[in-house]
Amino acid sequence: MPVSMAVNQNIVELEYAVRGPIPQRAAELARAGRRTIPCNIGNPQALGQSPITFYRQVLSFLEAPTALARERRFRGAFDANSSAFLGVDESDFVDPWVIEYCEKMLGHLGSGIGAYTDSNGPAFIREAVAGFIDRRDGADSGSGVPADPDSIFLTNGASEAVRFIIDLLISDAADGIMIPIPQYPLYSATIKKAGGAQVEYHPDEEKGWTLDRAILDDAICRARDRSITVKAIVIINPANPTGAILPAEGALEVVDFAEENRLAIIADEVYQDNLYGAEFVSFAKLVGKRDIPLFSLHSTSKGFHGECGRRGGYVEIRNPIDIEGADVRLRDLFFKQASVALCSNTTGQALTYIMVTPPPEGSPPHGRYQREKETILSALQDKATMIREAFEEMREVECFGRTGAMYLFPRLGRLPGGKTDFDYCMALLEETGLCTVNGSGFGQRPGTHHLRIAFLPPKEMLDQVLPDWIAFHNAYVQ
Amino acid sequence: MPVSMAVNQNIVELEYAVRGPIPQRAAELARAGRRTIPCNIGNPQALGQSPITFYRQVLSFLEAPTALARERRFRGAFDANSSAFLGVDESDFVDPWVIEYCEKMLGHLGSGIGAYTDSNGPAFIREAVAGFIDRRDGADSGSGVPADPDSIFLTNGASEAVRFIIDLLISDAADGIMIPIPQYPLYSATIKKAGGAQVEYHPDEEKGWTLDRAILDDAICRARDRSITVKAIVIINPANPTGAILPAEGALEVVDFAEENRLAIIADEVYQDNLYGAEFVSFAKLVGKRDIPLFSLHSTSKGFHGECGRRGGYVEIRNPIDIEGADVRLRDLFFKQASVALCSNTTGQALTYIMVTPPPEGSPPHGRYQREKETILSALQDKATMIREAFEEMREVECFGRTGAMYLFPRLGRLPGGKTDFDYCMALLEETGLCTVNGSGFGQRPGTHHLRIAFLPPKEMLDQVLPDWIAFHNAYVQ
Numbered sequence: 001m002p003v004s005m006a007v008n009q010n011i012v013e014l015e016y017a018v019r020g021p022i023p024q025r026a027a028e029l030a031r032a033g034r035r036t037i038p039c040n041i042g043n044p045q046a047l048g049q050s051p052i053t054f055y056r057q058v059l060s061f062l063e064a065p066t067a068l069a070r071e072r073r074f075r076g077a078f079d080a081n082s083s084a085f086l087g088v089d090e091s092d093f094v095d096p097w098v099i100e101y102c103e104k105m106l107g108h109l110g111s112g113i114g115a116y117t118d119s120n121g122p123a124f125i126r127e128a129v130a131g132f133i134d135r136r137d138g139a140d141s142g143s144g145v146p147a148d149p150d151s152i153f154l155t156n157g158a159s160e161a162v163r164f165i166i167d168l169l170i171s172d173a174a175d176g177i178m179i180p181i182p183q184y185p186l187y188s189a190t191i192k193k194a195g196g197a198q199v200e201y202h203p204d205e206e207k208g209w210t211l212d213r214a215i216l217d218d219a220i221c222r223a224r225d226r227s228i229t230v231k232a233i234v235i236i237n238p239a240n241p242t243g244a245i246l247p248a249e250g251a252l253e254v255v256d257f258a259e260e261n262r263l264a265i266i267a268d269e270v271y272q273d274n275l276y277g278a279e280f281v282s283f284a285k286l287v288g289k290r291d292i293p294l295f296s297l298h299s300t301s302k303g304f305h306g307e308c309g310r311r312g313g314y315v316e317i318r319n320p321i322d323i324e325g326a327d328v329r330l331r332d333l334f335f336k337q338a339s340v341a342l343c344s345n346t347t348g349q350a351l352t353y354i355m356v357t358p359p360p361e362g363s364p365p366h367g368r369y370q371r372e373k374e375t376i377l378s379a380l381q382d383k384a385t386m387i388r389e390a391f392e393e394m395r396e397v398e399c400f401g402r403t404g405a406m407y408l409f410p411r412l413g414r415l416p417g418g419k420t421d422f423d424y425c426m427a428l429l430e431e432t433g434l435c436t437v438n439g440s441g442f443g444q445r446p447g448t449h450h451l452r453i454a455f456l457p458p459k460e461m462l463d464q465v466l467p468d469w470i471a472f473h474n475a476y477v478q
Numbered sequence: 479m480p481v482s483m484a485v486n487q488n489i490v491e492l493e494y495a496v497r498g499p500i501p502q503r504a505a506e507l508a509r510a511g512r513r514t515i516p517c518n519i520g521n522p523q524a525l526g527q528s529p530i531t532f533y534r535q536v537l538s539f540l541e542a543p544t545a546l547a548r549e550r551r552f553r554g555a556f557d558a559n560s561s562a563f564l565g566v567d568e569s570d571f572v573d574p575w576v577i578e579y580c581e582k583m584l585g586h587l588g589s590g591i592g593a594y595t596d597s598n599g600p601a602f603i604r605e606a607v608a609g610f611i612d613r614r615d616g617a618d619s620g621s622g623v624p625a626d627p628d629s630i631f632l633t634n635g636a637s638e639a640v641r642f643i644i645d646l647l648i649s650d651a652a653d654g655i656m657i658p659i660p661q662y663p664l665y666s667a668t669i670k671k672a673g674g675a676q677v678e679y680h681p682d683e684e685k686g687w688t689l690d691r692a693i694l695d696d697a698i699c700r701a702r703d704r705s706i707t708v709k710a711i712v713i714i715n716p717a718n719p720t721g722a723i724l725p726a727e728g729a730l731e732v733v734d735f736a737e738e739n740r741l742a743i744i745a746d747e748v749y750q751d752n753l754y755g756a757e758f759v760s761f762a763k764l765v766g767k768r769d770i771p772l773f774s775l776h777s778t779s780k781g782f783h784g785e786c787g788r789r790g791g792y793v794e795i796r797n798p799i800d801i802e803g804a805d806v807r808l809r810d811l812f813f814k815q816a817s818v819a820l821c822s823n824t825t826g827q828a829l830t831y832i833m834v835t836p837p838p839e840g841s842p843p844h845g846r847y848q849r850e851k852e853t854i855l856s857a858l859q860d861k862a863t864m865i866r867e868a869f870e871e872m873r874e875v876e877c878f879g880r881t882g883a884m885y886l887f888p889r890l891g892r893l894p895g896g897k898t899d900f901d902y903c904m905a906l907l908e909e910t911g912l913c914t915v916n917g918s919g920f921g922q923r924p925g926t927h928h929l930r931i932a933f934l935p936p937k938e939m940l941d942q943v944l945p946d947w948i949a950f951h952n953a954y955v956q
Contacts, residue, residue, distance in 0.1 A: 003740045003771050004800035005709055006649045008672075011811050012804045019597055019817035027596070041820075045593040060542035064534045070570055074552065077563040084562030085555040092548055115523040116779075116786040118505070119497055156634055156789070159819045167671070171484045189818045193645070194486075231483055262481045293481050301594075308594040309824035311634070322482035326490045333489050339497035340667045341637045342519075346787035347825040 014192040016185050017441020022425050026435040036433045037465060039454045042240075042406040044306035047456040049376060051307060054369045055354050057094055061102040062113045062350055068099055068106075095364045105353065113346045119338040121154025121314075125353045129154075129314055132356035133296075136272075137285040144285055151317045153334055154352060156344045157308075158270050158297040161315035163190055164337045165266055165295050168330075169231045170196035176228040178219060178263070182409065182442035182450070184240040199223040199230055202445065205411065208401040209244035216257045232264040232293075233257070235283065238271040241442045241452035242409040243384075244401030245278050248286075255286050264293035264321060270313070271405040273303030276381040278402060284318060294318040300351045302406065304376040312348030312355070383462060384408060384455040390466040394473040406456060409439070412449035415477060421449040427476060432468040492670040494663050495919020500903050504913040514911045515943060517932045520718075520884040522784035525934040527854060529785060532847045533832050535572050539580040540591045540828055546577055546584075573842045583831065591824045597816040599632025599792075603831040607632075607792055610834035611774075615763040622763055629795045631812055632830060634822045635786075636748050636775040639793035641668050642815045643744055643773050646808075647709045648674035654706040656697060656741070660887065660920035660928070662718040677701040677708055680923065683889065686879040687722035694735045710742040710771075711735070713761065716749040719920045719930040720887040721862075722879030723756050726764070733764050742771035742799060748791070749883040751781030754859040756880060762796060772796040778829045780884065782854040790826030790833070861940060862886060862933040868944040872951040884934060887917070890927035893955060899927040905954060910946040 018041055026036045038046055045051065061068050075093045078085050106112065108124040120126065130147035134140040139147070155161040166177060167190075176197035179187045191198050201219035203209040216233075223230050235254055237246040258265045267283035287294050300312035320330035338344070359365040384403045391397045396413025412421055422438040428451075429435050439450025457465070496519055504514045516524055523529065539546050553571045556563050584590065586602040598604065608625035612618040617625070633639040644655060645668075654675035657665045669676050679697035681687040694711075701708050713732055715724040736743045745761035765772050778790035798808035816822070837843040862881045869875045874891025890899055900916040906929075907913050917928025935943070 002769060002797065002800045003742065004802050005647070005742075006653075006802040007646050007799075007804075007808075007811065008649045009804075011646055011815060012801070012806060014814060014818070016814055016817045019813075019820070041594065043594045046589045048589070051590070051592050056542045060538045060545060063538035063541060067538060070566075073565045073570070074563075077566055080564060081559075081562035084559035085552075086558060087551045088548075088555055092551070111524045111526070112529070114529050114785045114787055116519065116521045156823060157819065163819075168485050168489055169483070171486045186818060193818070264481065264483075291480060307592045309592055309821060309827075311819075311821075311823040319480065321485075322480045323490070324482050324484040326485075326487075328490060330485075333485065335497075336492060336494055337489060339494045340492070340664060340671070341635065341641070341789075342497070343787060343789075345634060345789040345823040345826055348823055349787075 010193050010195055014189045015441070016189050017437050018185060020437075020441060022422070022429060022437060023435055025426065026429055029429070029433070034433060036429070036435055037457050037461060038435050039456060040435045040437045042302060042454045042456070043308050044406070044456050045308065048458050049306050049456065050372070052305065052369060052372050054098065054359060054365050055305070055307065055351060057098050058102055058105070058354050059347065059350060061099070062105065062109075065106055065112065068102055071099055097359070097364045105350070113350060117343045117346060117349065119335055119343055120152070121344060121349050123149060125154060125349055126150070126152040128353050128357050129316070133282075133284060133316060137282055145289055145318070147284070147316055151320070151331060153315050153317075153338055154344050154349045155313050155315060155338070156311040156348060157301060158268065158299040158313040158315070159186055160311075160344065161295070161297050161313060162186055162266070162268075164334060165232075165315070166190045166196070167194050168333055168337065169264070170194040173197065174227060174229055176223050176230045177266075178223075178230060178233040180234065180236065180239070182241050182439060182444050183234070184236060184268070185441060187234055188443070197223070197226070197228045199228060200443065203242075203244070205400050209239060209242045210247060211250040211253060213253050213257060216254065220261060230261065230263060232266050234266045234268065236268040238274055238404030239401075240268075240271065240405055241407050241437070242401055243403055243405040243407040245275060245404040248281050251281065251283065251286055255283070255290070255292060259290055259292050264295065267294060267296045269296055270299040270302045272298065273305075273377070274380070274405050276377065276384070276403055278404065284316065287318065291319050293321045300348065300355050304373045305355055306376070307351055310348045310351050311345055312351040314352055379459070380406065380455060383457070383459060386459065386462050386466065387453060387455055390470055393470045395477050397473065406454050407452050408455060409450050409452050412451065413477065415449055421451055424449065424476065425451050428469065428472055431472045432465055434465055434469060488671050488673055492667045493919070494667050495915050496663060498915075498919060500900070500907060500915060501913055503904065504907055507907070507911070512911060514907070514913055515935050515939060516913050517934060518913045518915045520780060520932045520934070521786050522884070522934050523786065526936050527784050527934065528850070530783065530847060530850050532576065532837060532843050533783070533785065533829060535576050536580055536583070536832050537825065537828060539577070540583065540587075543584055543590065546580055549577055550574075575837070575842045583828070591828060595821045595824060595827065597813055597821055598630070599822060599827050601627060603632060603827055604628070604630040606831050606835050607794070611760075611762060611794060615760055623767055623796070625762070625794055629798070629809060631793050631795075631816055632822050632827045633791050633793060633816070634789040634826060635779060636746065636777040636791040636793070637664055638789075638822065639773070639775050639791060640664055640744070640746075642812060643710075643793065644668045644674070645672050646811055646815065647742070648672040651675065652705060652707055654701050654708045655744075656701075656708060656711040658712065658714065658717070660719050660917060660922050661712070662714060662746070663920060665712055666921070675701070675704070675706045677706060678921065681720075681722070683878050683923075687717060687720045688725060689728040689731060691731050691735060694731065698739060708739065708741060710744050712744045712746065714746040716752055716882030717879075718746075718749065718883055719885050719915070720879055721881055721883045721885040723753060723882040726759050729759065729761065729764050733761070733768070733770065737768055737770050742773065745772060745774045747774055748777040748780045750776065751783075751855070752858070752883050754855065754862070754881055756882065762794065765796065769797050771799045778826065778833050782851045783833055784854070785829055788826045788829050789823055790829040792830060857937070858884065858933060861935070861937060864937065864940050864944065865931060865933050868948055871948045873955050875951065884932050885930050886933060887928050887930050890929065891955065893927055899929055902927065902954065903929050906947065906950055909950045910943055912943055912947060
């Protein structure tokens with residue numbers, strides 16, 4: 001007789017649509033030999049996006065440092081007698097600048113990439129992250145507040161940082177975190193698992209998913225009516241799942257709102273490179289010198305980097321909250337949380353370093369790095385445009401907000417009697433192989449229907465599948 | 479005025495001595511230029527242990543697949559005209575067998591190592607792990623129960639697997655998990671954070687940290703007297719922090735005990751390669767066909783692998799518990815937990831594959847792999863012996879149990895008036911630079927004093943520091 005036990009009900013109840021029934025059905029179809037297109041998740045390399053060459057050259061040498069000396073010797077032999085190297089030319093060698101870059105990193109790492117690091121990550125990487133933040137926000141030129149390497153924690157992707165923050169802030173079931181609706185289900189799932197309360201606020205879809213004070217005030221009042229202690233507000237900018245970019249005015253209203261209500265801001269900025277021409281303004285810059293607790297997240301998974309599987313990321317903490325009733329600093333509690341799992345993975349850490357320390361202008365690998373970056377970002381923008389154009393041919397489909405992140409979140413209009421957006425996405429998958437996620441997986445206003453599509457498939461694939469989708473849609477809603 | 483908030487009290491209270499005040503003081507000393515020897519943690523590469531060459535060759539090529547074709551071309555050029563390759567010889571080339579191995583892995587990975595994988599890890603890696611378990615336990619030759627790849631989850635080290643298991647099993651504050659005392663603080667910290675109860679059992683130190691039914695029965699009775707629902711028992715074998723190896727009789731008593739009390743077994747077997755001549759018997763093999771829920775953990779961090787920072791590991795689940803009051807399978811709940819963080823890091827996953835699929839006998843890289851493995855393991859054994867011999871020169875120091883894992887856990891005898899083992903370890907650090915962890919950081923019988931030392935420093939370093947330790951000790955206890 002099998003052993004039977006009660007388990008953590010919060011885990012039984014938590015939902016995670018991005019990896020839910022629709023992607024699971026897609027996996028079944030793929031195993032049965034059907035072509036499927038995984039647009040359920042922002043996973044660019046699974047859809048053929050190439051990694052940045054420089055990143056991989058460095059990671060490759062960090063794995064096998066003896067290959068660095070070998071590279072120099074091979075290059076020397078080639079230079080001395082290239083005629084003996086059949087089928088090899090100069091471009092087959094890694095540039096000496098890259099070799100020096102690797103040697104410097106290995107010097108900092110000391111014992112290489114295989115050892116546990118400090119729980120918060122190696123100091124040289126946290127210093128490089130701080131330098132990156134300062135350059136990005138202009139704090140290196142005197143405006144703004146410089147980042148402190150000791151307030152930066154390297155984590156397994158931004159996801160782990162979100163877990164650390166929410167697990168720490170939720171001290172009982174009446175503690176709440178404000179999240180946008182729709183939201184990335186990492187937030188709802190982590191709040192659920194921590195046993196806290198989800199406090200929803202609703203960006204204005206028809207105004208491009210923008211925010212104003214009335215929206216935020218309304219949400220916090222409703223929470224207080226339920227006797228919830230609101231502790232923090234999550235902002236995802238550019239947004240996931242909507243892809244929308246928050247204009248600076250809306251972002252400043254969030255900062256004012258947090259200050260007045262004495263909330264922490266959790267700024268999920270993992271899409272900070274996915275703006276397609278718009279300007280990124282970080283919450284660190286917006287908060288400036290005001291004493292508002294801020295957790296800012298970044299990751300190697302998104303942007304033009306696309307190194308999702310590496311689980312590289314960090315959180316930067318500013319103006320840490322004072323811990324009520326305990327003589328301990330927030331930083332020490334973060335450190336303890338990180339210590340239980342010893343450290344984040346070292347490849348993710350190394351990649352975070354490389355991401356914030358790319359080859360500078362004028363260095364030999366810069367040209368190729370810049371070209372690869374621009375190619376990826378402009379392809380993403382083109383693909384978003386292709387999909388938006390397809391929406392125009394779909395009956396009653398509208399898509400609001402300026403394109404950012406890697407997602408479009410169209411509103412589906414009226415669906416045939418009793419059908420949900422889950423039904424729609426499942427049928428779309430069965431019919432066309434296109435795997436998207438139903439809007440209800442992210443939360444949405446009752447009575448509305450949406451889906452999220454990651455605009456990642458190669459253009460040729462979109463050329464094939466978009467007409468199928470248009471045909472499917474117009475038949476489905478009839 | 480800084481924002482002040484109550485936070486999760488469980489995180490405020492949790493302790494993690496392995497990364498606690500003593501190692502933090504060691505880091506301060508190191509920053510000030512003092513020589514310190516980090517024996518507080520099983521982190522071999524930080525103390526100069528070299529990685530296995532084969533592992534790194536493969537990881538290096540997975541990062542930069544274009545280097546595979548280049549390797550073939552360089553090798554071809556060398557074979558055609560080796561005289562032109564100054565300072566390069568045949569041993570500088572990676573064996574074609576390794577190149578094929580990498581190509582096969584890349585074929586399985588499909589889109590390379592940068593993409594998110596399935597939440598539980600790629601099927602080909604889980605299949606390889608299942609094959610490894612079957613070979614290890616003789617299930618491939620008909621005895622025992624074969625492993626099921628769908629019941630294997632790849633995780634960020636074994637630590638993440640422990641978190642998944644404990645977070646799931648603790649459904650309220652009266653739920654308890656049995657852990658040995660002394661124990662690895664991952665367990666106490668994770669139970670604390672999940673808000674459950676720690677149920678302690680005490681292996682018999684003077685009998686080499688062995689177990690019998692009376693010890694286990696006593697512990698569960700005391701827990702039931704406190705109205706605790708005991709759900710699982712943790713066994714670490716070989717043990718951490720004691721390093722002791724659990725004899726098969728003791729292990730079988732645990733299996734009987736779990737069956738009678740309808741508990742799950744959490745078998746932490748990350749040191750399964752650190753037995754130094756003793757035979758490893760897995761709990762999967764001991765459980766056999768009996769319907770006892772079992773979670774078995776393994777990792778790339780320990781053994782002769784030592785790749786701690788990669789955070790590679792897995793949990794295998796057998797005879798899953800039935801979830802009371804919910805129509806859901808244990809596997810699905812694990813899958814959901816893993817999904818929230820999307821997947822474990824891909825380098826750790828790849829390394830797990832390489833660890834369970836080493837070059838077989840007769841393949842070209844086998845000889846070197848085997849030599850490196852044996853060199854590491856025999857050096858570890860020699861170093862443990864050196865330290866044990868030093869104990870004999872220290873007044874009233876005794877060390878019980880057959881040497882396993884990477885640790886010795888000597889009992890310190892009487893300390894001078896009012897001094898604790900924490901004081902002792904701190905003084906030892908200040909005096910000699912040797913960083914160990916006080917026994918109280920792992921739990922111990924009241925009134926006893928211990929410390930844990932990882933037997934990892936190079937022999938020359940031990941030759942230097944052991945006489946200092948002996949002198950320090952005999953002066954300290956006087």
